[in-house]
Amino acid sequence: MDFASTTRRLGRTRWFARLGRAVSGFDRRLQKRTGGRWSVLGRPTLPQLILTTTGRRSGQPREAVLLYAAVGADWVVIGSNWGQEHHPAWSLNLLEHPAATVTLAGVATPVTAHLADTDERARLMPILLEVWPGYDDYAARSGRDLRVFVLRPVERT
Template sequence: MTDIDWDHPNDPKTGWALDHVKQYVSSNGAEGQHWNGTQTLLLTTVGRVSGNPVRTPLIYGEDDGRYFIVASYGGAPDHPLWYKNLTAHPEVRIQVGPKIMQGTARTATPEERTAYWPLMVKHWPSYDEYQAKTDRVIPIVVIEPKDA
């Protein structure tokens, strides 16, 4: 893959997600990591069509140095664009509070999904509602940061 300009990603165009990203970045993670009673990170993927970095705020869980995000898309019938991007290009960047890390993302195995779904529902109980309203199995993504 060509060199990615990770430091200049495309952010959401409008709305709460754009406001959330701006707050997170401008405060170096001091504001925005804690949001609506849960915790969020900023995920930067490589656009599968454009090849440009794209940044998205997402709820996360953590275990044993790995980070977990849920490709719920509110229970929509299709996967979110960020998930489609990382399945095409698994190298990602995340910002968790002030810490910025490169990593590799992959879809959790069925066993991992079963194990980590309750953890993610503790962070955002609506995930169970989202799963109930769609026929697709909502993926959990595992992000493994690269060694510093």
């Protein structure tokens, strides 16, 4: 079994989610400094991006490292918050300010986010579950519908 498969299997457990929450800030800084080449777990084997949103209260930039699925030219992310009962702050920020930035392999791309509607969410969830099967467990633990966002690159004129 390869590293990514093992990580996906362990990702379904409560202790892994607690560990993920504990190291997420350090992981974000490490990925930013290395242009996405390194993560807390070593070289990233799962698709990860840095999402920069605008704080809904502060107006300041806020960063989160997220797993994603590429769907055409778009990136799709899910607000799992490691299975906690509340939505992650970045998802609240996107609802308030849908203009954001995706940084992938050190390249920053402006995006506009939208919350997937019911049909779009149903189509995207299997794709997200291929990336991280633990999302089903996180939804069950949290007791909430996990928000799915589509991040569409802004066309430059």
